[in-house]
Structure formats: C-alpha cells, structure tokens
Amino acid sequence: MDATIIAAPSSTKNATGTRDPDMHQTKKGNQWYFGIRPTSASTPATGCVHSVSATGANMHDLDEVTHLVRVDDEVVYADAGYQGVQKREDVATDEALSQVEWRVAASKGVLRPCRPRTG
Numbered sequence: 001m002d003a004t005i006i007a008a009p010s011s012t013k014n015a016t017g018t019r020d021p022d023m024h025q026t027k028k029g030n031q032w033y034f035g036i037r038p039t040s041a042s043t044p045a046t047g048c049v050h051s052v053s054a055t056g057a058n059m060h061d062l063d064e065v066t067h068l069v070r071v072d073d074e075v076v077y078a079d080a081g082y083q084g085v086q087k088r089e090d091v092a093t094d095e096a097l098s099q100v101e102w103r104v105a106a107s108k109g110v111l112r113p114c115r116p117r118t119g
Contacts, residue, residue, distance in 0.1 A: 069096075
C-alpha cells in the first residue's frame with residue numbers, strides 16, 4: 001500500500017478563472033504541492049494492483065485504508081506513513097481489518113544509521 005502526490009499547476013488561467021475544487025495543497029518536507037494523492041494497494045505475490053483511490057493532496061494516507069484493504073487480506077505491507085493504523089477506531093472496530101497483520105516500515109527517526117565494521 002502506498003500513496004504519492006501528483007502535482008498540478010495552481011494556475012487559474014483557464015476559461016472559468018478558478019482552480020479545480022478536487023485539488024488541494026499540502027507540504028511535504030519543505031516543499032509545497034498543489035494536486036491530488038492517488039493511493040493504491042497491490043497483491044504482494046504478483047504486484048498486481050487491486051485497489052486505487054484518489055483524494056486531494058491534503059488528505060492523510062491513513063484516511064484511505066478502509067477503502068483499499070480487502071476483506072480477504074491477511075497481511076498488509078505499508079510505508080512509514082501508515083504508523084499506528086491498527087489503533088485507528090475505524091480499523092480496530094472493523095471485523096476484517098482488525099484481524100489484518102500490519103507490517104509497517106519504521107519511520108526515519110527510529111532507524112539507526114549503519115556504521116561500517118572495523119577490523
């Protein structure tokens with residue numbers, strides 16, 4: 001499961017003079033983006049995508065979990081943006097989602113730097 005930001009021009013130089021209402025802005029690191037955030041889930045064995053959703057860039061990755069995980073999923077692999085997913089009320093109270101084994105990557109602050117071995 002993963003999400004990414006697709007940037008769109010924030011220009012209002014179009015026929016209506018307005019921005020697309022489905023696009024939103026968000027900050028990632030020190031950079032601002034205006035656009036959408038597609039989120040997808042795939043089968044680990046084949047890599048084939050089975051679920052996709054698209055939201056404004058300002059939505060958090062966790063907001064789409066309940067729409068992407070299938071009832072027959074037993075294990076879900078996700079990046080660090082999904083930390084704490086099993087504690088969310090909509091996941092913990094769902095019969096199928098509460099049984100999923102969540103394998104979420106550690107955040108950068110938790111990882112220790114690799115040091116070369118000496119002699």
